[in-house]
Amino acid sequence: MNALPKTIAPSLLSADFTDLGGAVRQIEAGGAAIVHLDVMDGHFVPNLTIGPPVIRALRKVTSLILDAHLMIEAPERSLADYIDAGADMISVHVEASPHLHRTVSRIREAGRRAGVVLNPATPAEAVREILPHVDFVLVMTVNPGFGGQRFIPSVLPKIRQIRDEIATRRLAVAIEVDGGVGPDNIAELAAAGVTIAVAGAAVFGSGDPVAAIRQLQSML
Numbered sequence: 001m002n003a004l005p006k007t008i009a010p011s012l013l014s015a016d017f018t019d020l021g022g023a024v025r026q027i028e029a030g031g032a033a034i035v036h037l038d039v040m041d042g043h044f045v046p047n048l049t050i051g052p053p054v055i056r057a058l059r060k061v062t063s064l065i066l067d068a069h070l071m072i073e074a075p076e077r078s079l080a081d082y083i084d085a086g087a088d089m090i091s092v093h094v095e096a097s098p099h100l101h102r103t104v105s106r107i108r109e110a111g112r113r114a115g116v117v118l119n120p121a122t123p124a125e126a127v128r129e130i131l132p133h134v135d136f137v138l139v140m141t142v143n144p145g146f147g148g149q150r151f152i153p154s155v156l157p158k159i160r161q162i163r164d165e166i167a168t169r170r171l172a173v174a175i176e177v178d179g180g181v182g183p184d185n186i187a188e189l190a191a192a193g194v195t196i197a198v199a200g201a202a203v204f205g206s207g208d209p210v211a212a213i214r215q216l217q218s219m220l
């Protein structure tokens with residue numbers, strides 16, 4: 001499989017839910033390669049969002065890479081639904097999945113990109129064993145659950161630590177960040193090794209999402 005592209009991944013969480021198709025067209029027009037989809041179950045995080053039916057609907061209207069960020073308990077139970085819905089990248093939280101190796105292996109066996117996600121309080125060491133078995137690590141730069149939160153700068157050393165670990169072990173693992181990403185911190189994140197930057201409020205909370213994506217894309 002090709003390497004994952006270096007790109008902004010606009011999060012539909014901050015888009016107009018009555019016009020998700022329109023939001024996807026803006027993402028295409030802005031030149032981003034990945035659409036970030038925040039799946040929340042009201043248990044692992046205190047919020048409830050979208051699930052497989054919405055991903056399936058989006059799959060019909062775009063060929064962009066669909067990135068399903070599963071903020072759900074026991075993701076292994078519903079994994080098949082996200083695969084069937086057409087998600088290209090599927091990530092599970094290390095805090096939510098005790099049998100991580102089995103879970104990421106199932107994602108890869110289905111021909112999709114597997115990722116593991118770390119909450120801000122979870123150390124880099126939590127991915128040491130799983131690193132050779134994943135395509136990307138998603139480092140949360142806010143506590144998951146809501147869009148529009150403030151970036152937590154103390155997570156930056158952890159991103160560099162994971163980058164160094166990947167380089168030392170010569171692995172092909174991309175680093176994605178999620179939460180509070182915008183023009184003020186994107187250059188620093190790129191310098192720390194980030195190649196996929198999720199942005200919700202900075203894109204869809206701006207007056208001109210297409211221009212915002214282009215600007216962030218150029219800064220990455």
Ligand code: DX5
Nearest residue numbers: 011144145148179180200201
């Ligand atoms: C937070 C979600 C994020 C969120 C990011 O739980 O995982 O993807 O949409 O939104 P911003 O960029 O607004 O922090």
Ligand code: ZN
Nearest residue numbers: 038069178198
């Ligand atoms: Zn997310």
